[in-house]
Amino acid sequence: MAISTAYDGFISRHVNRRLSEPVARLLAKTGVTPNQVTWAALIIAIASGCLFALGVNVAGGIVAQLASIADGVDGGLARLKDLSSSFGSLLDAVLDRYADAVIVLGMTLWSLGHESYPAIWAVGFAAAVGTMAVSYTRARASPAYHPFLDRGFASLASRDIRLFLVMLGGLTGQVYFCLLLIASLTNLMVFHRLVCVYRLSMAKSGGEGGFIDRDHEFTEAVAVRELERDERVRPL
Numbered sequence: 001m002a003i004s005t006a007y008d009g010f011i012s013r014h015v016n017r018r019l020s021e022p023v024a025r026l027l028a029k030t031g032v033t034p035n036q037v038t039w040a041a042l043i044i045a046i047a048s049g050c051l052f053a054l055g056v057n058v059a060g061g062i063v064a065q066l067a068s069i070a071d072g073v074d075g076g077l078a079r080l081k082d083l084s085s086s087f088g089s090l091l092d093a094v095l096d097r098y099a100d101a102v103i104v105l106g107m108t109l110w111s112l113g114h115e116s117y118p119a120i121w122a123v124g125f126a127a128a129v130g131t132m133a134v135s136y137t138r139a140r141a142s143p144a145y146h147p148f149l150d151r152g153f154a155s156l157a158s159r160d161i162r163l164f165l166v167m168l169g170g171l172t173g174q175v176y177f178c179l180l181l182i183a184s185l186t187n188l189m190v191f192h193r194l195v196c197v198y199r200l201s202m203a204k205s206g207g208e209g210g211f212i213d214r215d216h217e218f219t220e221a222v223a224v225r226e227l228e229r230d231e232r233v234r235p236l
Contacts, residue, residue, distance in 0.1 A: 008072075008160070009155055009158030009159070009160040009161055010155070010158075010160070010161065011068070011158075011160035011161055011163075011164045012068075012072055012158075012160040015160075015164070016068055016069045016072050016160060017072060019069050020069050020070070020072035020073045020076055021072075021076050023069075023073050023076075024072075024073050024075075024076030024077045024079075024080060025076075025080065027073065027077050028077060028080040028081055032077070033077075033081075033083065034074040034075070034077045034078040034081070034083050034084075034088055035074070035087075035088055035091055037070065037073050037074040037077055038074045038088070038091055038092050038095055039095065040070060041067055041070035041071045041073070041074065041095070041096075041099065042095040042098060042099050044063060044066055044067040044070050045063075045064065045067040045098075045099030045100075045102060045103055046099070046102050047063050048060050048061075048063040048064040048066075048067055048102075048103050048106065048166075049102035049103045049104075049105055049106030049107075050102075050106060051063055051106065052103070052106030052107050052109065052110040052170070052175070053105070053106040053109040053110065055110060055113060055114065057110055057114070057169075057170045057171075057173055057175060058170055058171055058173075059170075060106060060107075060110070060170045061166055061167040061168070061169060061170020061171050062167060062170065062171070064103055064163050064166040064167055064170065065163060065164060065166070065167040067099060067103075067163065068159070068160055068163035068164065071092075071096065071159070071160075074088070074092060075092075093135070093139065096135070096159065097131075097132060097135065100128075100131045100132070100135075100159070100162070101128055101131075101132075103163075103166060104124060104127050104128045104131060104179070104182075105124070105128070107124065107127075107166065107169070107170075107175050107178065107179055108120060108121065108123075108124030108127075108179065110175050111123075111124070111175045111176045111179065114173075114175070115175065115176045117176045120176060120179075123176065123179045123180050123183055124179055126183035126187065127179045127180075127182045127183040127186070129187070130157075130182065130183050130185070130186025130187040130189075130190065131162065131182065131186050133186065133187070133190045134157045134186040134187075134189050134190050134193075135159070137149075137189075137190050137193040137194065137197075138150075138193070141193065141197050142197075145196070145197050145200055148196055148200060149193055149196065149197075153192065156185055156189060157182075157185040157186045157188075157189040161185075162182055162185075162186070165178055165181060165182060166178060166182075
């Protein structure tokens with residue numbers, strides 16, 4: 001997969017990489033390709049969803065975190081083998097969405113069978129839609145704006161954090177509240193990103209929205225330079 005523009009969240013940087021990077025180095029000595037690892041990560045995620053649906057919440061949560069770790073292996077392997085590609089990046093993004101949907105569905109089924117909270121289907125639906133939409137907003141936003149979408153408050157609903165929350169929900173048996181938190185975070189982040197991109201685009205075009213601090217405008221050229229700096233210093 002292509003890794004030059006991939007975003008690594010807090011959990012990816014400080015937790016997942018401790019396992020994904022050694023695994024990637026081991027696989028670099030074999031004939032395994034990054035795309036094969038991407039498919040393997042999907043299979044692990046499907047296993048997580050199935051475990052939740054079958055009522056095995058603790059194992060489902062742990063396997064969801066393993067899927068998150070595996071999701072970082074393909075990028076490291078692509079770098080080590082110099083096999084980054086546009087197709088690999090697309091494949092990774094598409095399969096991640098299927099993986100997220102299966103996990104949320106499995107969690108929703110577990111909650112229906114083991115919890116008695118209200119509107120479980122609605123909460124599960126909101127979590128699924130928010131998970132898709134928060135990824136879509138980053139994918140469709142201009143790369144020049146990514147530095148502003150990948151840091152601080154705007155990064156709280158990144159996939160690594162979502163899957164870490166899934167693990168916590170599975171381990172504690174509080175799957176409903178995990179779904180509710182994911183639904184709230186993701187949909188809130190979608191709204192926040194829309195506002196952020198709107199403000200940046202207005203600043204770039206010199207729009208007269210009235211709410212942009214003229215002393216802190218960001219033109220696209222400045223955003224591009226910050227993106228380039230971010231890519232140079234971001235650890236792989």
